[in-house]
């Protein structure tokens with residue numbers, strides 16, 4: 235059985251004076267124990283809202299969450315505030331995008347690591363501090379005992395994200411959600427953090443939901459990839475398959491727009507034309523149609539259904555990219 | 568009336584915006600370079616030291632009517648400076664200089680007392696409103712709106728007048744209540760801003776208890792504007808307290824050395840010896856100015872917009 239089963243997750247924001255808006259629109263995916271699942275898509279496609287909905291962290295007012303999120307058979311969406319608080323940090327951990335603002339600026343790192351140990355393991359502060367030093371050491375922070383007494387601004391960006399990963403994994407949750415954990419970091423640091431995440435989840439058997447807009451991250455880390463567009467999964471495939479043979483024109487476009495070191499000199503990058511503001515609503519057709527190079531007339535008239543195209547792949551497209559169309563070779567980190 | 572209320576509310580709310588990640592060390596570094604901050608700090612330090620050591624510094628007993636001064640008191644004449652009496656006599660033949668010095672104690676006690684009482688009540692309301700939100704927030708904020716809608720001195724006078732017999736305590740309470748709505752609104756605004764901050768979300772994602780979130784993650788990050796306001800409130804409290812004494816709403820003991828009371832008593836002698844009014848008034852102004860300069864420069868140094 236899957237560790238986490240997300241079924242028809244829908245998050246509707248109700249803004250005063252405008253029509254309700256589905257930021258996440260019937261998203262389903264499974265995460266098996268120890269598996270790394272990617273949620274990929276450009277900014278605004280609903281990745282963060284999906285992760286916040288799973289964690290039960292959406293604001294209390296102004297939105298409606300539908301569908302189910304079952305964790306080992308329990309639907310998290312039906313749990314009370316208190317029950318959810320007991321699970322957060324213990325069963326499900328989360329790492330956010332901006333490591334500086336995710337840490338409390340006025341208290342030392344040590345307190346922020348021990349906090350979660352005290353909360354979920356009932357450890358005393360002293361014992362927790364010893365454990366905390368071990369955790370910082372494990373995520374590759376040198377001189378951990380001294381670091382525990384320092385404040386977030388005294389650490390570098392990479393160190394801060396390492397500390398946050400240590401905190402998120404302190405109680406060994408079985409599922410970790412990482413929402414663009416490297417976006418705010420320098421390129422050289424990004425690779426280190428990804429390598430660290432990979433090592434930690436492999437060693438501990440933690441399942442990981444990796445949220446990113448960067449296919450390079452997916453290439454290095456994910457077993458299975460869900461490509462999100464305007465709140466819906468448009469393509470789902472195992473990583474190698476996706477890179478070898480993207481079927482959705484959006485996925486194809488994403489792959490073609492990755493800058494490549496081994497590309498021919500003078501070769502033009504192919505960014506996807508247009509922007510999300512060109513989208514049409516899903517209920518009138520395919521949201522991506524106005525930007526799609528493969529668009530047919532039907533695409534703006536009929537909503538494409540999600541179809542199983544075999545090999546564990548799902549696709550939502552009227553006119554997919556034909557197999558064999560030159561795609562980009564697999565990139566690796 | 569409505570406009571001023573909105574205006575004051577907005578001012579308080581704007582101030583709340585400045586809450587957040589400012590670090591004490593950073594603020595201190597910037598303040599130590601600002602001449603305004605230094606002048607304010609020197610004035611405040613001088614006032615506090617004088618007040619603490621006033622009993623030892625005063626050359627004469629401030630409550631004794633000295634025969635050598637009393638015998639020279641006449642209708643239309645109050646003795647001026649003479650050996651042993653730096654500023655001469657007051658209207659009853661006591662040493663004016665010693666009384667002026669010792670009076671600083673009253674101002675310090677009332678100013679600090681009222682600010683602390685106002686802080687404690689205001690912060691309790693602010694934390695409750697900011698932490699619970701919902702109807703608790705609405706009810707508490709309506710209450711502070713009512714307090715804010717009355718001009719502050721008028722409010723202090725009304726409250727002081729409620730007590731049948733004035734005393735130092737009633738003055739502290741009356742003056743404190745004026746600052747309650749400001750502290751409450753300020754802290755609530757800062758707490759609400761913190762509620763949507765990334766680090767509070769991150770702590771929530773770890774399952775940290777609500778009380779810990781409020782007191783460890785929201786409150787300490789919301790204190791910046793409250794500290795600034797407390798410094799400014801010390802100034803207004805000292806002025807308000809003096810005003811209450813001046814109006815006869817303070818401790819009725821006529822022997823007390825208190826700047827507001829001295830100012831009030833000096834009125835009848837203004838033609839004879841204007842210094843009796845001038846010195847206490849100057850003392851109030853200088854002390855209030857010191858706290859205000861310090862508070863304003865503190866606000867500036869804590870404001871993220873001024874960061875470089």
Ligand SMILES: Nc1ncnc2c1ncn2[C@@H]1O[C@H](COP(=O)(O)OP(=O)(O)O)[C@@H](O)[C@H]1O
Pocket residue numbers: 247257275276277278279280281282283284293296
């Ligand atoms: N609290 C909110 N209220 C209203 N709309 C929101 C809220 N949070 C996110 N959205 C909207 O939901 C959509 C998806 O946002 P998000 O999940 O943050 O995107 P991303 O994929 O970049 O993480 C965006 O259009 C965003 O404007």
Ligand SMILES: [Mg+2]
Pocket residue numbers: 281282283413414
């Ligand atoms: Mg996001």
